[in-house]
Amino acid sequence: MAVTEGTVPFRGFHTWYRVVGRLHDPDGKLPLLVVHGGPGLSHDYLEDLAQLADGGGRAVIFYDQLGCGRSDQAEDPGLWTLDTFVAEIDAVRQELGLERFHLLGHSWGTQVALTYVLGKPSGVAALVLAGVVADAPAYAAAARQLKDSLPAEVREVIDRCEAEGRTDDDAYLGATMAFYQRWLCRLDPWPEHLVRSALTMREDINAALWGPEWNVTGSLKDWSVADRLGEIDLPVLVTSGRHDMVTPEVVRPVVESIPGAMWTLFEKSAHMASAEEPEHYRQVVESFLSRVEGEHPEASGR
Numbered sequence: 001m002a003v004t005e006g007t008v009p010f011r012g013f014h015t016w017y018r019v020v021g022r023l024h025d026p027d028g029k030l031p032l033l034v035v036h037g038g039p040g041l042s043h044d045y046l047e048d049l050a051q052l053a054d055g056g057g058r059a060v061i062f063y064d065q066l067g068c069g070r071s072d073q074a075e076d077p078g079l080w081t082l083d084t085f086v087a088e089i090d091a092v093r094q095e096l097g098l099e100r101f102h103l104l105g106h107s108w109g110t111q112v113a114l115t116y117v118l119g120k121p122s123g124v125a126a127l128v129l130a131g132v133v134a135d136a137p138a139y140a141a142a143a144r145q146l147k148d149s150l151p152a153e154v155r156e157v158i159d160r161c162e163a164e165g166r167t168d169d170d171a172y173l174g175a176t177m178a179f180y181q182r183w184l185c186r187l188d189p190w191p192e193h194l195v196r197s198a199l200t201m202r203e204d205i206n207a208a209l210w211g212p213e214w215n216v217t218g219s220l221k222d223w224s225v226a227d228r229l230g231e232i233d234l235p236v237l238v239t240s241g242r243h244d245m246v247t248p249e250v251v252r253p254v255v256e257s258i259p260g261a262m263w264t265l266f267e268k269s270a271h272m273a274s275a276e277e278p279e280h281y282r283q284v285v286e287s288f289l290s291r292v293e294g295e296h297p298e299a300s301g302r
Contacts, residue, residue: 001054008063008095010088011079013072017063017092018043021053029293030102030125031059032285033093037107037131039080039209040202042069045194046106048278052286061101063092067205069197080208082220085112090121102289104128107246107271108210111136114225117232126235126292128285131246131271134254135224136216142247143214146183154178162215168203179213183245185272194275213245229257236261237288241269241276262288 002022007014023031032052036043043062053060064071065085089112093101100123105113110132117127133139148155154175161172185194211217236258240251242265255263264284269276 001050006095007071008091010066010091011074011084013066013074015063015066015072015088015091016070017061017096019059019061019096020050021057021059023059023061023096025057025059028057028059029289030100031061031098032102032104032128032289033061033089033098034063035089035103035105035109035112036062036065036068036197037109038065038068038201038206039085039108040068040204040206041197042200043197044069044200045191045197045272046274047193048274049104049282049285051278052282058286058289061092061096061098063088067202069200073202077204077208080205080219082111082115082209082223086115086119089113089116093123099123100125102126102128102292104130104285105132106130106274107133110134111220111223114229114232117234118225118228124234126237126289127232128237128239128288129254130239130274131244132238132240132251132254133246134229134257135226135250136220137222137224138226138253139246139250140214140216140221142250143245146245146247147179147214150175150178150182162212167212176212179245183243183270185276186243186268186270187272187276191275194272226253226257229254230259232258235288235292237285238263239273239281239284240265241271241273242267243270244273245271 004019007016042064052058067074103124110129157171157175161169209218209220238255255261266273266277274281
């Protein structure tokens with residue numbers, strides 16, 4: 001399987017990318033551009049999606065957002081805005097010559113992807129929203145309910161450390177893992193590529209934009225595009241897990257607000273369905289993208 005890596009000039013820095021498969025195969029399918037979550041993570045935990053390129057003719061493009069993973073580790077706090085990461089999509093697609101492509105966002109990446117497509121760019125054939133967040137206050141309220149269902153002693157540590165500003169305390173990190181092991185990824189142990197992403201987390205980027213899952217303190221705390229979802233005029237697939245921290249109650253109104261959107265709920269997964277049920281996840285995504293290209297031949301450019 002062909003793999004190409006490079007960097008894209010962006011805002012005075014460089015964004016790293018990896019293309020798995022043949023990007024400009026005239027007989028191939030449209031490429032899939034993947035926008036990872038975080039904020040502050042690398043793309044690594046989504047690597048199971050690379051197998052969409054194995055024998056299927058669909059190139060998959062990963063990149064690490066500015067400041068994350070293999071991209072330049074910029075330190076300017078003024079860069080950590082939603083607009084920066086939306087603009088980065090255009091920088092990547094222009095560098096790679098992506099005239100037509102599918103777009104997949106996961107978690108925070110769905111906020112980036114939604115903002116991007118609501119700007120009505122040309123060339124996006126279909127959109128996959130994995131663990132979608134379209135309304136930050138609604139998500140945070142649901143996450144608080146999950147946190148409040150944890151054992152009392154775990155909740156007490158979380159609440160005390162947050163009140164005292166000690167979120168870098170080992171006790172706090174241990175307590176929050178009880179949340180993530182239930183609603184982020186239920187595999188035990190966590191897969192190596194998820195651990196890799198977690199270990200490279202840029203906490204300053206995460207804090208600037210988001211903060212604790214259940215107590216959003218960053219600049220996105222009031223962010224919502226819930227009242228604009230009806231403007232989306234693309235084929236849309238929404239995916240989430242039965243045990244997802246983006247709960248089915250949060251996902252359902254998003255699906256109902258996007259005209260014609262499809263929703264697949266992965267029964268054995270939390271927030272990382274592409275890693276928890278990788279083969280099933282790839283089958284669902286590939287079936288959707290192939291159907292879009294079959295029903296809309298102009299989407300593939302053939």
